[in-house]
Amino acid sequence: MKKTKSELPIFYETAHAELASALEMLAACKGTNSQNQALGYFMHAKDEYNHARFFFNMLSKRGNLASTEIARDFRFTPPSLLTKGYISNKGFLIDTMKLKDFIAFVYTNELLAKSSFENILNLVGCSTEEGKIISSIMKEELRHHGMAKKHFLSHYPALQPWQLMIYRTRETINNKGRKIYDANLKLLDQLLTPLYRAMAFLAGTIAKKLNLNEFRRKGKNLMNISSFSIL
Amino acid sequence: MFIGVTGYNHESSAALVDKNGVLVDFYREESLSRIKGDKSFPKRSIKKLLDTNNLKIKDIERVAFYERPLSAFLHIVKEASLHMPKSLKLLTHQFRNFNRSSVSCYLDFAKFFKGLENKLIYSDHHLSHTLTTLAYSKTKKDLCSVVVDGFGDRSTASISQIVDPTEINELWECPYPLSLGLFYSAITDYLGFAINEGEYKVMGLASFGDSNSKSAKLVRRLMNWDSTSNQITSDMRYFDYHLSTSNSYSSKLEDLLGPARNPFVQLIPGDSDFQRFANIARGAQDLTVYLLGKIFTHAHKITSSRRFLFSGGVAMNSASIDTLAQLPFVDEIIIPPSPGDAGCAIGAAYYCYIKSSYYSDLNISKPTLFPSLKEIRNEEYLTEQIIFNEFSVLERNEDDAFLKAAELISSGEVIGTVLSNSETGPRALGNRSLICDGKNKDAVENLNTVIKNRSPFRPTAPAMRYETAKKYYKLRIEIHDCYKSMSSTCKCLKDNVSLEFPTTHVDGTARIQIVENNSSLDKLFSKLEPLGIEILANSSLNVSGDPICFDLVDGLMVCSRTKLRYLLTDLGLLKRKN
Structure with missing residues (x-):
């Protein structure tokens, strides 16, 4: 049970990440002007969808063994892709990045994904059925990485592989930075929670005294109420 | 032109109504983001409305948000404050996420569509629901509107009397x-x-x-x-x-x-x-x-x-x-085809139209069930390589494609459809559907379990023409329009053979769809009926957990991810290669 409890967040988050990747690739497929790129993004999205399905299945297996109380916390709802930041509120990467940066991002993150799958592989064991599937997913991630590299160098022949290395290093640092930021944010959140609660208590005490009855609509023509009022 | 917008609480969407009171276009954000139940500010939907209809911000006269944001916020806070300290977590959450609630819609407009924020007005939540439904009613006067939902602005249910579109009096609220x-x-x-x-x-x-x-x-x-x-x-x-x-x-x-x-x-x-x-x-x-x-x-x-x-x-x-x-x-x-919050964008857009003082002669046209405009982008060009690599084209000619699809259905196959414009509501009505012979148990089971992976206790809806429906089901004239958008179930006729149909639920009911004249399914039935097929099982074209397909790329993706082999599209009938 303890192992299940520790595995649930890993598969939950990984499934989110893979599904978000699939959506990013699908958006890229729809946004490109090149037929060949559309095909490439389409196939990539299909792979990522399959990876997501696999991790959701793994999540489901573990969730089955967990208590209802714990399992409820790991029930997937699609909007959490946005609230958890796997898809940016600003839009898909293809819409917010330059194409060159987007490809470099894919190139780097496919490799980073592969390394995080290595940790999952250690968790489930290489020789298990799940381990074998993870191994094949890792191969696919490497393939995506290779394709992104090829794509990048063929579209930007003036750039040298070492420049791609710079992109990779930059993205690796960014990723580490995001993790540190996230961890600190969580710590900060824990530290500040009592303060937030105290402020909410104060605001709640004021809200208790609010009389909202005058905003009731009973007996009123709804079409006559000011259309500029937010109350 | 008038835009109505929903978001932040439930599925977000945007609708466009012109100065003649016609719903021109409508998009759900989830269709474009592919995130089911997407409730974020509908920037993709609004952008698509503007792009598809060649509109600039200056062409938009008014934009209405479907609820009064501060009212919704305060009523939740006020109620929670009465139960402190138990509700402290909710209160903290509400205050901390104040800037992510619908209160921020003005700022989001300013951020993503500069200029539109100055044209922003607000409608009551339940009024938006009422106006959406009113649009689908043939008559616009002397009606009663009943709205029942989770929560909107201040109440959770309401009754209003509609004298005419400019006088809607609320008489009761929960x-x-x-x-x-x-x-x-x-x-x-x-x-x-x-x-x-x-x-x-x-x-x-x-x-x-x-x-x-x-x-x-x-x-x-x-x-x-x-x-x-x-x-x-x-x-x-x-x-x-x-x-x-x-x-x-x-x-x-x-x-x-x-x-x-x-x-x-x-x-x-x-x-x-x-x-x-x-x-x-x-x-x-x-x-x-x-x-x-x-x-x-x-x-x-x-x-x-x-x-x-x-x-x-x-x-x-x-x-x-x-x-x-x-x-x-x-x-x-x-009942409108999209009675939930997503459909409220239509009501909000009509709110702008009605409030606009220039049009004394109100003319709210009944919207079509398939309002989303097709892609301007040439789908044929974009998907050419994908189709070439992954699919074979069985028939290109539209008539031949429909005939071949009918033959495949009669031989027990399941077909996906990505035809013409997409549906307004959450139910696939034939343009974004998975269909098979509704009397063939194996085909329906294949659709349900193998392709859709649905829970075994959930029924699949049957679609048919009105003349067929009369033979098998107890139809009620009072809700005739509801059958067109799958908004109501009905009972099978007593001792009728329909009780044995695989699309009939365990309690002897079915959520039937009576297909509209000249719709895609109506056209398909003209090929199917000579082959002896009068009922189709109809489910939405999507993978469990995803939104219904919106464009051809989505349809091709569903086909690639599932065991679905055939896809009937505007480009012809496609067959997956592997």
Whole structure:
């Protein structure tokens, strides 16, 4: 049970990440002007969808063994892709990045994904059925990485592989930075929670005294109420 | 041009109405982001409205948000503040996320569509629902609007009298937190399904339950109707949706009904606990039908109207509509194809149109069931390589493609469709559907379990022409339009062969679709009927957990990810290669 409890967040988050990747690739497929790129993004999205399905299945297996109380916390709802930041509120990467940066991002993150799958592989064991599937997913991630590299160098022949290395290093640092930021944010959140609660208590005490009855609509023509009022 | 917008609380969407009162275009954000239930600010939908219709910000006269943001915020805070310290977590959440709530819609407009924020007005939440439904009604005067949802602005249900589109008087409301919609969601949550997504599963599960069982009777007592005050009553100790961000029901409900279901455990008829959960779903469904009956009766009493508009999330409870239609004072019930919050964008856009003082002669045209405009972008060009690599084109000519699709269906195949414009509402009506012979048990089972991976207790809807429907089902004239958008179930005729159809639910009902004349399915039936097929099983074209397909790329992706082999498209009939 303890192992299940520790595995649930890993598969939950990984499934989110893979599904978000699939959506990013699908958006890229729809946004490109090149037929060949559309095909490439389409196939990539299909792979990522399959990876997501696999991790959701793994999540489901573990969730089955967990208590209802714990399992409820790991029930997937699609909007959490946005609230958890796997898809940016600003839009898909293809819409917010330059194409060159987007490809470099894919190139780097496919490799980073592969390394995080290595940790999952250690968790489930290489020789298990799940381990074998993870191994094949890792191969696919490497393939995506290779394709992104090829794509990048063929579209930007003036750039040298070492420049791609710079992109990779930059993205690796960014990723580490995001993790540190996230961890600190969580710590900060824990530290500040009592303060937030105290402020909410104060605001709640004021809200208790609010009389909202005058905003009731009973007996009123709804079409006559000011259309500029937010109350 | 007028834009209506919904978002932040439930599915977000945007609608465009022109100066002639015609719904020109409509998009759900989830269709474009591919995130089911996407409730973020509908920037993609608004952008698409503008791009597809070649509009600039200056061409938009007004834009309306579908609710009064501060009202919704304050009513939740006020209620939670009465239950401190238990509700402190919810209060903290509300205040910390103030800038992410609908209060920030002005800022989001300013950020993503500079200039539109100055044209922003606000409609009441339930008024937006009412105006959406009004658009789908043939007559626009002397009607009664019943809105029942989870929560909107200040109330959870309301009754309004529509004198004409410029005079809509609210006569009754059910104050938050008493809420039929949130009660149903809490039971959905208890039964292990996701709120705002699993309610239709509860409805399907209810058919396996027994109204006389102990569990059903216990649920049935959770809410009631007080005939003296004409109000819904509820023992709120069983619910936490107004006090907590994570729990919709309290531990007291588990004490009453037994442990809640683990969402990851499969619910299969015959398994232990299946009957208990089915009985609980039955109780929730019975209570919903009972309370809706009371609300409609009260609506008739205070408005004397016999013609009703019904909207809000609870109007999606298609299993209750047939009973409402049998109330002796009901002549007609109109339900829009998208009665939930996403559809409110249409009402909000019409709110702008009506409020615009330039048009004294109001003319609200009845919108089509398929309003989203097709891509400007050449899909044929974009998908050429994908189709070349992954699919073979069986027939390019439209007529031949439909004929070949009909032949495949008659031989037991399942076909996906991505045809013309997409549907308004959550139900696929043929343009974004998975279809097969509705009388072929193996084909329906293949569609349900192999391709869609649906829960075994959920039925598949049958689609047919009106003449066919009359032969098999007890149709009610009062809700005739509801059958066109799959908004109501109906009973099979007594001792009729339809009771044996694989699309008939365990309780002898079916959520039928009567296909519209000249629609894609109507055209397909003209090829199918000579082959002896008069009923199609119709399910949405998507993979479980995803939104319904929107464009051809989505359709090709579903085909690639599932065992679906055939796709009927505007480019012809495609067959997956592997």
